[in-house]
Amino acid sequence: MAVYTEVSDEALASFLEAYDIGTALSFKGIAEGVENSNYLLITTAGQFVLTLYEKRVDPADLPYFLGLMRHLSARGLSCPVPVAAKDGALFRTLCGRPAAVQTFLPGVWPRRVRNEHCAGVGAALAALHHAGEGFPLTRANALGPAGWRPLFAQSATRADEVRAGLAEEIESALSAILSAWPEGLPRGQIHADLFPDNVFFLGDRVSGLIDFYFACTDLYAYDVAVCLNAWCFEADASFNVTKARLLLAAYTAQRPLSVPEREALPVLCAGAALRFLLTRLHDWLNHPAGALVTPKDPLEYARKLRFHRAARSARDYGLD
Numbered sequence: 001m002a003v004y005t006e007v008s009d010e011a012l013a014s015f016l017e018a019y020d021i022g023t024a025l026s027f028k029g030i031a032e033g034v035e036n037s038n039y040l041l042i043t044t045a046g047q048f049v050l051t052l053y054e055k056r057v058d059p060a061d062l063p064y065f066l067g068l069m070r071h072l073s074a075r076g077l078s079c080p081v082p083v084a085a086k087d088g089a090l091f092r093t094l095c096g097r098p099a100a101v102q103t104f105l106p107g108v109w110p111r112r113v114r115n116e117h118c119a120g121v122g123a124a125l126a127a128l129h130h131a132g133e134g135f136p137l138t139r140a141n142a143l144g145p146a147g148w149r150p151l152f153a154q155s156a157t158r159a160d161e162v163r164a165g166l167a168e169e170i171e172s173a174l175s176a177i178l179s180a181w182p183e184g185l186p187r188g189q190i191h192a193d194l195f196p197d198n199v200f201f202l203g204d205r206v207s208g209l210i211d212f213y214f215a216c217t218d219l220y221a222y223d224v225a226v227c228l229n230a231w232c233f234e235a236d237a238s239f240n241v242t243k244a245r246l247l248l249a250a251y252t253a254q255r256p257l258s259v260p261e262r263e264a265l266p267v268l269c270a271g272a273a274l275r276f277l278l279t280r281l282h283d284w285l286n287h288p289a290g291a292l293v294t295p296k297d298p299l300e301y302a303r304k305l306r307f308h309r310a311a312r313s314a315r316d317y318g319l320d
């Protein structure tokens, strides 16, 4: 469930007065998602999603996130478009929280990832990277290499509660990855969290991308690495090279990877696995008893990390 803030009919009606999208016909909480409160809002003008930003999103980042979505959409990428209020603002305040109205995106995310989905996401990721060009704002990746040590420091002494030896394994991976992290690769606006639950499909075709709240300005090939982690492993933790080949073929058809990007793929994939291992470990150790949201398994990413640390070259990911 992800409705942390209840909105009364009166509060909604007065909020909507600031917009040109008619009056509410129906208003329902959306159960999915973890971070923010999301509502499906049907008005006399159409269908929208109303998001109230809870603790994790820094309001200072909203101009970047919402501006990026407008920029991407204007450049042909299918994603929710933030609707400006009558005064031009992309977000306002509702029930004491920053809140934004976005267009509704049709489609469903794949509960079971098939090969066709991987080709679709590869193409969509390259389209996102191209569409982001020219966006004037930047945002540092708070969960990039510089953030990993401080993040791990919050869990290090308790990591072995999750699995004996985990702290040492993370420490060794952290040092190896940081010392091999590539310099000078092409960078721009990246999604940084393009997991299956953030990609909507209609049939086998991508209908759009959502959840830009980790987006930042970082290495394009790191975004590819995030997707290889999120889309190309099976439930038994084995790497599915067919899925990787399809994802990479569709991506490189639109944005070829340079030789240095290809060479860096194993360390970028290891870094991406470490990022999700660290955030999941933190959430696993710190989730309040009785919380409605089940934390995600950190060990899934410890297994993926091992695969990447054993990989020798881009060939291990299906690139020739």
Ligand SMILES: Nc1ncnc2c1ncn2[C@@H]1O[C@H](COP(=O)(O)OP(=O)(O)OP(=O)(O)O)[C@@H](O)[C@H]1O
Pocket (backbone or CB within 6 Å): 002, 030, 032, 033, 034, 035, 036, 037, 038, 049, 080, 102, 103, 104, 105, 106, 197, 210, 211, 212, 213
């Ligand atoms: N524009 C949209 N159109 C249609 N559905 C949407 C839209 N935005 C969000 N949703 C729905 O709301 C759900 C949660 O959205 P989102 O993933 O952005 O939330 P979140 O709270 O930031 O979650 P998390 O970061 O944990 O995934 C989505 O799975 C989807 O069902």
Ligand SMILES: N[C@@H](CCO)C(=O)O
Pocket (backbone or CB within 6 Å): 193, 195, 276, 279, 280, 296
């Ligand atoms: N995609 C992240 C959650 C943050 O959106 C994970 O699976 O750990």
